Structure formats: C-alpha cells, structure tokens
Amino acid sequence: MKNKLQNFIKENWRYMAASFFIPFFIMVFVYLSIGIYPGSSRSVLASDAFSQFSNFHASFNNMLHGKQSIFYTWNASLGLNYLSLISYYLGGLFTPLVFFFSNQNMPDALYLITLLKIGSAGLSFWFLASHTFDIKKWAHVTLSVPYALMSFATAHSELIMWLDAFVYLPLIIWGIHRVMDQKKITLLFVSYLLLFISNFYMGFMIGIFSFLYFIVRLFTNWKQYKQSILPYGITSLLAGGASMIIILPTIFDLRFNGETLTEVTKFKTEATAFWDIVMKNMVGVYDTTKYGSIPFIYAGLLPLLFCIFYFVTRQTPLKNKLLFGSLFVVLIASFYIVPLNLFWHGMHAPNMFLFRYSFLFSFLIVLLAGYGWEKFKTDDLGIFTGTAILVIALFALAEGSAPTGSYDYISLTTFVITVLFLILYTAGIAFYQLKKIPGRYLSILLLLVVCAEAFINTSAMINGVLDDWNYASRSLYTEPYPDIKKLVDQTKEENDSFYRLENLNPVSSNDSINYGYSGISLFSSIRNRNSSAYLNTLGFRSRGTSLNTRYPNNTLLMDALMGIQYNLSKDNPLKFGYTETARSGEYGLYENSYALPLGFLANESIYDIEQPETDNLTSQSNLINALSQQQQNFFTFYTPIITNQQNVKIEENASSVTYRETQSNVAKEITWTVNVPANTQAYLSLFPTDFGQLQSSTATMMVNGTTQKSQINITGQYYNIGYYEVPTTVTFTVSFYGTEAVSFMEPKVVGLDTAAFESAVKEIQDNSVNLTVSGRKATGTFSAEEDQMVLTTIPYDKGWTAYIDGKKVPIEVFKNAFISVPVSAGKHTLKLVYLPEGFKTGALFFVFCTGAFILFVTTIEKPKRKRARRRQRNRRVK
Structure with missing residues (x-):
C-alpha cells in the first residue's frame, strides 16, 4: 500500500502541484492587481468578511489558546452557543491555521486560508478527474483550474466558510464512483463527514445534489450498479449519523433560536430572465451579490464546449443524455421557480448572496465536460466546430435581443473576449485534428489558454467585489487594535466577577468576540433570537429576525440592567455615572458606577410585569421598578x-x-x-x-x-x-x-x-448575585432573606443546567429570554453549566456510526482480502 502510494505521487506530483498552485497563484496575482498581498494596506476583508468572518476567526483563535470554551462564548452579545457558531462559520479543516496568527493580523490569516481553499478545490477536482476521465494527464489539470476558479467561488470568495464545500464536492462524487465501480466506501464516508462538520448549510445542498447524482448514475447501468444501493445508502447514513456530533446541537439550536421558514408568495424568482443562463456563461460577467442578482454559473468556455459536446455526440447513449440532462433541468428550474429555489436554501430565503446552490451547475458543467472530452475522437472536429459556432450564435443572439437595460453590466468587450476565446479553443483543437499540433502538446496549449481565460474572469469577479462591497483598508481593522486591546485587558485585570463592556466607536458590530469582552451588539446568522427580541423590547434595536442586535442609542437604565460596567469612547460619552479611568491612544476607558451584576434576587411577581413591545421606555421603567420594588417616574x-x-x-x-x-x-x-x-x-x-x-x-x-x-x-x-x-x-x-x-x-x-x-439601581444592587464565569460555567454565592428568584441576564438556552448547593434544580425562563432560578431563603451557591442541547446524543451517534462504519468496511473488505490471498497462493503454486 505504501509503495503504491509512493509510486502514484511520483508519477503524478507535477499534475497535482499544477492543479493546486495554478488557481492558487492566479488568485495571488489577481489580488495583487488590486493591491492585496500579505501586509498590504488594502485587506481581503470585503462585505461580511470585515464585520463577521475576521472577528469569528479571531474568536476561534481565542478558543484555541484556551481563552474561551468550544461550547459557549460570553463574548457574542449577552452569550451564545459557540458550537453552533462553529458549525456555520468556522468548521473547516483550514480554520485552525488561525492559531499561528495574532488577532490583529487576522486579515492575513483569511487571505492565506482563502488561497489554500481555492488551491485545494483545484487539487480535489484533479483527483476526481484523474480517476474518472480517460484523457491526457494535463487535460485533468485543464479541467481542475476552471472548477477551482468558477465564478461562484471567486465572486463569493469573501464568504470564506463556503469555500470548503468546493473542496469536498469532487471528493464526494469520486467517493460515489468508488462505491459504484469498486465497492470501496471509505472515501465517501470521510468526505461526507468532513463536509457536514465543516458547514451544515452547504452540506445540505451538496447532500441533495450528490443523492440525485447517485440516482442518475444508477440508472445509466441499472444491472451493474443496483448492487451499490445498499453500500451507498448505509455509508451515507453512517456519515450523516457520525456528523450529528455537530449537526444535532445545531438543529436543536436553530429550532429554538433560528430563522423561521419563508412563506411562498409567488411562483417565479425575482430579477431572473430568459437569457440569464446564456449571459452568465460569458467571460467576466459580474452583476452583484446583493439583491437582484442572477445565478453565478460560469465555469469556463472550454468545459462549456465539451459539456455541450457530451450531449450532441452520438457516442453518448441517449439514456445518459436524458439522465444527466435532467440534473441540469432541475437546477435551471430552481433558478426560476420560487419553491424549488427555497428548497435548496432550506426553505429560508437568503439575505443577499442569492442562488447559493448555483455552484452545483458549474460543477456539473465541468464534470460532464470530462466525459465529453474522453468521447472526443479524430473525426469529431465538425461536430465540435459546429458546437462552438452554435455557442457563439447563442451569445450573439442573447446580446442582440436582450431588452434594453436588462443586462447593462455586460459590455461589448465582454462579448468580444468570449468569442475570441471560443475561436482560440476551436482553432487549437482543429490544428490538432489536422495534425498540425502533436497530441502531447494540445492539452498544455489548452491549459495555457484556460489559465488566461481564468485569470481574466477571476479579475472581473474580484474587481466586481471591489466595486460592489469594497475591500476594506487594513488600517480600519488593525490600527485601533492595540489601544482597544490594552484597555480591554485592563478591565479583565481589575475584575473577578462578570461584567460587560461596549465600545461607542467600534471597529465593527462584532468587536466583543474578537477582543474577548462581553457586550450587547452582534451581527450573526447564528444568534439567540429570543433574547435578542426581548432586547428589542428594551430599546436595543434588534428588528425582524434579529440578524443585527445593536447597543448604541439606549438609556442608562439598560446600561445598568445589562451590567455595562465600561464604555470605550474617543470622546466623553456624556453619561451620568461614567468616569474616565484610563486612556490609550484615541480611546478612553469610562467606568459606570451603576452597573448591575449578572444576577440579582427578585420576587416571583417579576413575571407579571407588563412590557409593551411598542413602548420600550415603559418596558424599561416597569422592569426596573419591579426589580427595585419602587414606583419611580423615570x-x-x-x-x-x-x-x-x-x-x-x-x-x-x-x-x-x-x-x-x-x-x-x-x-x-x-x-x-x-x-x-x-x-x-x-x-x-x-x-x-x-x-x-x-x-x-x-x-x-x-x-x-x-x-x-x-x-x-x-x-x-x-x-x-x-x-x-x-x-x-x-x-x-x-x-x-x-x-x-x-x-x-x-x-x-x-x-x-x-x-x-x-x-x-442602588436598591437592586443591594440584591446582587455576583457571578463569576469561566468557560461554559457561571458560579456565585448569595443569601436570600425569603423564597425568591435569581434573575440573570444570561440568555436562556435549553443547554443550560442549574445547580443550587450541588443539587440540580429547574430553570425558569423570564420573558422567553433570560435564565431565572427559584431559590429558598438562606445562603446558597448557584452553579450554571452549559452544554449544547443534543451534544451528548450527537457524540453517541458519532461513536456508534463511526464504529458501525469500521465494522461495515471490515465486512466488505474481508472477502476481498481472502480472494487476494487465494490469488497470491495460486501464483506461488504455479
């Protein structure tokens, strides 16, 4: 086995290296062309990468260095299920590389990880191509490059957590081939497991597509492939079961805190039009990744030509054309039909970055291009040339007949470049067919042209992102870092009990999770919607689905209630009770004398207070009066x-x-x-x-x-x-x-x-329950003069367990938002422990399904090993 692997690498290392480094360095040079490189003044942080991904990766770095738990973070708004955050934003194999970067240099970490993921996607497709298509070895590389640099990947390259999916998709399809052709199941299990653990969202889309692909391939040769139904089904289910260690806690979290399903109110998707599929296959077409975009489906002109050739050549059985064509039909229909489009998104309409499954269309083009290429014969020049002419005619017809103003982002230059590349590909193949170019040089020639095309298209996508979102200046992220970090660290040294802090001049809405302090603001798809909705009632703006919860522009009452002990500010915050205690650079640290602790004692009548959703000042007043047992007119x-x-x-x-x-x-x-x-x-x-x-x-x-x-x-x-x-x-x-x-x-x-x-506030302070937090726990000692409730400002989540004096006690939910615990009169110790709901069950699933898979592999491989040993003995006898 070892010798076989060494021989494989020795024979193929140059092709593997090319598949990885060509897309890698094309991205390097395209980024360089707009002034992005390690240490550059312009960073790779565009769109959500600035406010979300840089901060979330910084928090992962904090976790790796032991500064917070993998299960819970006190630094994302009031507190958050961190494992769920990982499952959407941070689950990839490349994420741990942030360990080698400081949080201040996170733009460079994201730059490197982006390049590694793009390069790995190319290498991944090469493995699929080299084991699937009977074509020249350099041709495998020629297909890998456009896959890694397809428009969807480069136009969404700032959404770094999606890029892992493009690495695993080819491996999953290769794994399906191995199950069906060789009855080998390990690759499929491992690829599915890594995909689902890396990103459940993209994993859902690829899981559906790969199942449809298996069904299609199954019917291309039912007699041969029907025996693979059971191995495929068992392997897929076991991989899905093993991934429950991440997926199950996330499902429970989303069910309790996540998005509501989108109601279907129309049949056709907005902004899509008749010529979209044709127009978006031209070189360098970028419309927008905001609202009103159409699908990014471009995967290169050469793959497009060979994909079409697969459907027009007589060497492809009609049954196969209809079966694989049906996958295109499903995807194209999904682009235009709202219920199908929503289905791919888990029945929840995306917030910008539309048609998030359209990369599957691009992958299918490149995959079928490989099948078309291996069917291309010497006497097929006429068909191939006719295909190219047909494609040029379609582009010309679309360009000429499209309604005025409908495709303004497509210039005449784009059309001309597209036609020129089509002519180059056709001419190169024609010269080969006419024996003007040796066969061993054709693949390299085509690869060079493909690389040039990929560079032009990638440049257009990255410049489109630049115009659409702008790549933020590094200084916006890095310059405030030392001063903020210094003051935040000072507050940690001065406090043993829990406290919260907010920056009035923040770098982004997610600063707290980066710098390691607890605050109010949060911008995240993973959040506690119930507590955020209650915060909205209390005046912290968190509208709609609470995607954004913000601290600024509320009252001192809420600063006190939420335990905002410090403000960072460049100017005097002009707040009663706030005193400047330190300064670093432009920032001053202001301490609040009236901040309340994480918990406080209250009577049961607290549950009966009225808090109108549309009158936050009344909500604030009623709550503070109930806690203080006063009737103040604030x-x-x-x-x-x-x-x-x-x-x-x-x-x-x-x-x-x-x-x-x-x-x-x-x-x-x-x-x-x-x-x-x-x-x-x-x-x-x-x-x-x-x-x-x-x-x-x-x-x-x-x-x-x-x-x-x-x-x-x-x-x-x-x-x-x-x-x-x-x-x-x-x-x-x-x-x-x-x-x-x-x-x-x-x-x-x-x-x-x-x-x-x-x-x-002083009356409430007299009833304080000071809690110390560490990892996923909060503990404190207090005395209650009568039977009361310990009310906290910890967001309620089903993963919490409460212990009074070491005995488990029930948790009651305050306003469907905060944790409260009933206590009897006397001195007590309260301990709150968090473990995501479903994690223990998911861990059992992981152990059981992984063990079952190992047993299943042994069952399948044992007869093979017996046959191999028998053949070996027979050879010795002879």
Missing part, C-alpha cells in the same frame, strides 16, 4: 425647538415629520434647542416611521463638542445629548445623510431623572 418628555436648518424641507403630518433634502447628496442639517432640568440625562428620540426608507441613511449628532454617528435603521432611537446637574439650555445639531428623505415620529427630547435612576 422619564419626562420635552419638545425641542428648531433654531436652524440647512438643505432641508420639513413636511409635517398629524403624528410624523419628514425631512427632505433640497440639494441631492448633501447632508440635511437641523439644529434644535431644548431646556433640560437639573439632574437629568437627556436624549433626542428619533423613531423612524418607515425603516425601508433608511437602508443607507445615517445620523450624526453634534452636542457639547462631541460627535455621535449611527446608521438610523440599525441603532436605537435615543440619541444622547448629555447629563446636566443644573438647568441648562442645550443646543444640538443632527445631520441626516444617505437618503433623499427621512421620516420620524415627532422628535422629542426624553429626560431621565438621574435621582430616581440612582435610587432604583
């Missing part, structure tokens, strides 16, 4: 007076006001004046009447020499205009920018009575 409303306005037309209605710009692309600026009483924390209340109007609208508040900037539709409604010990006339200016008009409920100034606030 908030008073004042009407500010407009004293100046620039570039704005004001339109007043019965209950709302609209500010409309008079000159486009210039900020709408309004200055207000208001009289603020003594001992008052003041806020401007801006509640949008139409959030859809505000997708890119920002508000900038200028008051007392400080500036606050926020995205209106994402952050809360209470814009801080300062704390005042004495009666003060306050003048403040707000600039609105990004949309033609913004509409709000009539703006009011909200005054928080700081004396009432101080009285209530």
Whole structure:
C-alpha cells in the first residue's frame, strides 16, 4: 500500500502541484492587481468578511489558546452557543491555521486560508478527474483550474466558510464512483463527514445534489450498479449519523433560536430572465451579490464546449443524455421557480448572496465536460466546430435581443473576449485534428489558454467585489487594535466577577468576540433570537429576525440592567455615572458606577410585569421598578425647538415629520434647542416611521463638542445629548445623510431623572448575585432573606443546567429570554453549566456510526482480502 502510494505521487506530483498552485497563484496575482498581498494596506476583508468572518476567526483563535470554551462564548452579545457558531462559520479543516496568527493580523490569516481553499478545490477536482476521465494527464489539470476558479467561488470568495464545500464536492462524487465501480466506501464516508462538520448549510445542498447524482448514475447501468444501493445508502447514513456530533446541537439550536421558514408568495424568482443562463456563461460577467442578482454559473468556455459536446455526440447513449440532462433541468428550474429555489436554501430565503446552490451547475458543467472530452475522437472536429459556432450564435443572439437595460453590466468587450476565446479553443483543437499540433502538446496549449481565460474572469469577479462591497483598508481593522486591546485587558485585570463592556466607536458590530469582552451588539446568522427580541423590547434595536442586535442609542437604565460596567469612547460619552479611568491612544476607558451584576434576587411577581413591545421606555421603567420594588417616574418628555436648518424641507403630518433634502447628496442639517432640568440625562428620540426608507441613511449628532454617528435603521432611537446637574439650555445639531428623505415620529427630547435612576439601581444592587464565569460555567454565592428568584441576564438556552448547593434544580425562563432560578431563603451557591442541547446524543451517534462504519468496511473488505490471498497462493503454486 505504501509503495503504491509512493509510486502514484511520483508519477503524478507535477499534475497535482499544477492543479493546486495554478488557481492558487492566479488568485495571488489577481489580488495583487488590486493591491492585496500579505501586509498590504488594502485587506481581503470585503462585505461580511470585515464585520463577521475576521472577528469569528479571531474568536476561534481565542478558543484555541484556551481563552474561551468550544461550547459557549460570553463574548457574542449577552452569550451564545459557540458550537453552533462553529458549525456555520468556522468548521473547516483550514480554520485552525488561525492559531499561528495574532488577532490583529487576522486579515492575513483569511487571505492565506482563502488561497489554500481555492488551491485545494483545484487539487480535489484533479483527483476526481484523474480517476474518472480517460484523457491526457494535463487535460485533468485543464479541467481542475476552471472548477477551482468558477465564478461562484471567486465572486463569493469573501464568504470564506463556503469555500470548503468546493473542496469536498469532487471528493464526494469520486467517493460515489468508488462505491459504484469498486465497492470501496471509505472515501465517501470521510468526505461526507468532513463536509457536514465543516458547514451544515452547504452540506445540505451538496447532500441533495450528490443523492440525485447517485440516482442518475444508477440508472445509466441499472444491472451493474443496483448492487451499490445498499453500500451507498448505509455509508451515507453512517456519515450523516457520525456528523450529528455537530449537526444535532445545531438543529436543536436553530429550532429554538433560528430563522423561521419563508412563506411562498409567488411562483417565479425575482430579477431572473430568459437569457440569464446564456449571459452568465460569458467571460467576466459580474452583476452583484446583493439583491437582484442572477445565478453565478460560469465555469469556463472550454468545459462549456465539451459539456455541450457530451450531449450532441452520438457516442453518448441517449439514456445518459436524458439522465444527466435532467440534473441540469432541475437546477435551471430552481433558478426560476420560487419553491424549488427555497428548497435548496432550506426553505429560508437568503439575505443577499442569492442562488447559493448555483455552484452545483458549474460543477456539473465541468464534470460532464470530462466525459465529453474522453468521447472526443479524430473525426469529431465538425461536430465540435459546429458546437462552438452554435455557442457563439447563442451569445450573439442573447446580446442582440436582450431588452434594453436588462443586462447593462455586460459590455461589448465582454462579448468580444468570449468569442475570441471560443475561436482560440476551436482553432487549437482543429490544428490538432489536422495534425498540425502533436497530441502531447494540445492539452498544455489548452491549459495555457484556460489559465488566461481564468485569470481574466477571476479579475472581473474580484474587481466586481471591489466595486460592489469594497475591500476594506487594513488600517480600519488593525490600527485601533492595540489601544482597544490594552484597555480591554485592563478591565479583565481589575475584575473577578462578570461584567460587560461596549465600545461607542467600534471597529465593527462584532468587536466583543474578537477582543474577548462581553457586550450587547452582534451581527450573526447564528444568534439567540429570543433574547435578542426581548432586547428589542428594551430599546436595543434588534428588528425582524434579529440578524443585527445593536447597543448604541439606549438609556442608562439598560446600561445598568445589562451590567455595562465600561464604555470605550474617543470622546466623553456624556453619561451620568461614567468616569474616565484610563486612556490609550484615541480611546478612553469610562467606568459606570451603576452597573448591575449578572444576577440579582427578585420576587416571583417579576413575571407579571407588563412590557409593551411598542413602548420600550415603559418596558424599561416597569422592569426596573419591579426589580427595585419602587414606583419611580423615570422619564419626562420635552419638545425641542428648531433654531436652524440647512438643505432641508420639513413636511409635517398629524403624528410624523419628514425631512427632505433640497440639494441631492448633501447632508440635511437641523439644529434644535431644548431646556433640560437639573439632574437629568437627556436624549433626542428619533423613531423612524418607515425603516425601508433608511437602508443607507445615517445620523450624526453634534452636542457639547462631541460627535455621535449611527446608521438610523440599525441603532436605537435615543440619541444622547448629555447629563446636566443644573438647568441648562442645550443646543444640538443632527445631520441626516444617505437618503433623499427621512421620516420620524415627532422628535422629542426624553429626560431621565438621574435621582430616581440612582435610587432604583442602588436598591437592586443591594440584591446582587455576583457571578463569576469561566468557560461554559457561571458560579456565585448569595443569601436570600425569603423564597425568591435569581434573575440573570444570561440568555436562556435549553443547554443550560442549574445547580443550587450541588443539587440540580429547574430553570425558569423570564420573558422567553433570560435564565431565572427559584431559590429558598438562606445562603446558597448557584452553579450554571452549559452544554449544547443534543451534544451528548450527537457524540453517541458519532461513536456508534463511526464504529458501525469500521465494522461495515471490515465486512466488505474481508472477502476481498481472502480472494487476494487465494490469488497470491495460486501464483506461488504455479
């Protein structure tokens, strides 16, 4: 076995290296062309890579270095099931490479991992091609390069967690071939298992496609392949069962906290049109990866030609044409029919980055191209040339007949380049057929042309991402890092008990999981929707499905309740009770004297309080009053007076006001004046009447020499205009920018009575339950004078278990959001332990299914070994 492997590598190392390094270095040079390289000023962080993937990979680095548990993180909003986060964002085999990078250098880590995944996809397809297609060895490489650099992969290259799927897909199909042709099952089991563990989302799509592929191939030769049904079925089920160690906890988490299914309200998908399939097969066609895009299906012109040739040559049996053609029909139908499209996405409509399964179309093109290439014979030049002419005619017809304005992103240059490459491929093959080029050189010639085409297309995709999303400057990520990290580390040294911190000038919405502090803000597809929805009720903006939960623009009451003990800020936050305690660079560290601990004692009546979803100030007041057992009137409303306005037309209605710009692309600026009483924390209340109007609208508040900037539709409604010990006339200016008009409920100034606030918070502090957190546990000791509840601000999740004095006790859920535990009078020790729901069962599945697979392999391989030994003995006798 060892000698066989050594001989294989010795014979094929150059082709393997080429399959890996050609796509690798094409990406290197394309990135270099736009100024991205290790240490460059422009980073590889585009789109969600800046706010999500860089921070999530940094958190994985923290986990690898023992700074947090693999099961739970206290640093993603209020707390989160970290294993579920891994299952979607961080499950790949390449992710542990972040161990060798500092969090400050995470842009370089993501750059390297992206290149490695692209190169590995090419190598993976080479293994499939070299064991499947009877063509020249360099031809295998010629197919591997366009697969690794297909438009879907490069146009979505910033979505690094999806790239693992392109590595495993060819191995899974090769594994299916080995099961069907050789009754060897190990590769399929391992590939399926790694895929499902790496990313359950893409794993679902590939799992469906690979099953359909097996069915199609099964019917190409039923008599031969029917015996593979049982091995394939058992292997697939065992691989799926073994992956339950990750998948099962994720399923339970998504069922409790995840997305709701999308309702089917129409038949045809939006933005798709008749010529999409043709247009998106041209070289360098990038429309957008935001809303309104059409599928990215380009996989190279040479694979396209040989794929079509597979269907037109007489050497392909009609049955095979119909069977494999049916896979294309299913995929194309899915692009246009909403229910089918939703099915591939798990019945949940994607948030941008549409048609996420379209890479399967590209893969099928390259796969069938290999089958077409091996059927290409000397006398097929006429058919191949006719195919090329037909493709050129289709591109020309689509370009000429498409409705005006429907494909504006496709230029005449794109069409000309596409036709030139088609002519080059046809000419090269014609010269070979006419014996003008030796056969051993044809594959290398085609490979060179394919590489040139791949470079042009990849460049177009990466530049499309640059225009669409922009690759963020490295300095935006790295420059604030030392100062923020220094101050965060200082807070950790000063505290033993749990506390929370928020940055008023954040690098991104997910800073906390990177720097290792607990906060409020989170932007993630994996989140606790129940607690986030409750936070929205309390004034932390978390609309809709709670994809975004944001800290800015709320009141001191919520700072206290959520245990916000520190703010980082470049300017004085102008908050009552906050005192600057340290400074590093531009950032100051401000400590809050009124932060509450992670838990506090409360009476059972806490469950009966009314908290209207549409009135967060009443929700806040009722909760704080119930916890403090007081009846304070915290908030008073004042009407500010407009004293100046620039570039704005004001339109007043019965209950709302609209500010409309008079000159486009210039900020709408309004200055207000208001009289603020003594001992008052003041806020401007801006509640949008139409959030859809505000997708890119920002508000900038200028008051007392400080500036606050926020995205209106994402952050809360209470814009801080300062704390005042004495009666003060306050003048403040707000600039609105990004949309033609913004509409709000009539703006009011909200005054928080700081004396009432101080009285209530001190009463709650007297009932504190200080908890210390470590890994997936929280512990603390307290005394209760009567039977009460320990209410925490830990998000409730079914994975939590509570122990009082070492005995397991039931957990009660507060407002379907937070953990609370009933306790009797006396001194107690509380311990909360987290283990994702379903993990133990999933681990048992993993052990059982892996063991069953090993037994199954032994059962299959044992007769083979007996036959081999018998043949060996017979040879010795002879």
